[in-house]
Amino acid sequence: MKIDIDCIARGNVTTRDLTPLSLNAMSNSATRRTVIITGAAEGIGRAIATRLARDGYDLGLFDLPHARDRLEELAESTRTRHGAKVCNVYGDVTVEDDVKRLVETVVQELGGLYAFIANAGIARIGTLHEVPTEEFDKLMNVNVKGVFFSYKYAAIQLIKQGHGGRMIGAASAAGKKGASGWGVYSASKFAVRGLTQSAAMDYGKYGITVNAYAPGFIETPLLEGIDEIYSAKIGKPKGTWTQESSANWNVLRRHGQPDDVANLVSFLVSDNAAFITGQSYSIDGGMHFD
Template identity: 65%
Template sequence: MSSSRRVAIITGAAEGIGRGIALRLAKDGLDLGLFDLPRSQQKLEQLAEEIRKEFGVRVVNVYGDVSKEEDVKRLVDTVVQELGSLWAMIANAGISVNRVLHETSAEDLDKVINVNFKGTFFSYKYAAIQLIKQGKGGRIVGASSIAGKKGMAGQTVYSGTKFAIRGMTQSAAIDYGKYGITVNSYAPGVIDTPLMGYLDEYHTSKSGQPKGSWTKSVGLRW
């Protein structure tokens, strides 16, 4: 199936920043491939239906795990098959496990690296393969963070992965510019998302402070 509309993939699209990106790109008239974990199916289906009704664009939902290479390849293949092409990959999916370095387990280390760094890597990789094949340029965008520009207390591994995404993005931009493909990352500050609620709960349980106090202390703007 082909369309004159540009097509964008957003990973981690069911809620938070990914959901906001999906709504904005739909408003701008792009067809969308939305990707999230199977447990987010209800939220993603509701989002897709909202987008179809309000903006009249086509939406394809795909479920899987960005940390698994075969899932990301399947994501790109499915979206291209259903919507005809690819123009932009928004590698938004990410997680955080907030611990100081010496309290971070190997399991948590692997979990954050697998989702944040490997998941972004795989998203860049299969988007680049498809965009180069099409020969019409395109956009690749990844989620860094304010913690990818400056280290933050209790975020050793998270911050490390977000710094890594910046380095990968800059290198990929050099490699793919000759194909008309731009590669950029965005670095949000503290945003009111479910992830931020999880982090607030963790920090306030440790400090004994009221819920919401941690997010306010790091500059959340309601």
């Protein structure tokens, strides 16, 4: 698959101008850092991109071709509001060559890589015997293989650069405890935790930390889609399941917002998190306690 690319300069500086910048948001860093985010067009990925642009990072944003309008709008917003250099790349995290060329393109256009946020993911619900094999394959391809490819090519680049970095994956509260009707999704997120822990052990010697965020119910388009399915199953209006789940599934009695996850990622990519690796941080309003 040929990847479409749309790289946008910061102000009137070209994408190849690597003049060092002094950024207070980057704890003692003398140069501007670049972060790649997959699944960046909406939901948690979009919030992460906005937050990291505000923190002073340049961005490589990745999503499917049909998300072009949303991704271009996000790129323009982060460039205008936060002065970020942004390189949009379109492709599929389940296609190895797409992810490989994503890293190569962003490095070529923005001058290097500091962190890779493997955020792209999908959800499929249903009791195990009700899940079609093709749905199982699709979910595993996106949620597991997509993270595998992301970690793989981020690691290759970070090792080559030789000055450490960050890799962060999207796990889930369902990756810490299984739930009825969520078996396949839960298995995929347990797998992300395993990849994250093993990668942390493999790459610590290179100064690369590897962590994951494990959200509970976060108000995103993905959650809206799940709500529509579950509310229909119980024969109640759209929104019913979401309201009931927020009242019963965590101690704060509310859903989280994408910015809640973005705030955690902001910390994990910062210099303040340099001694943290191999962890999957719950951000679920108290659904589970580690």
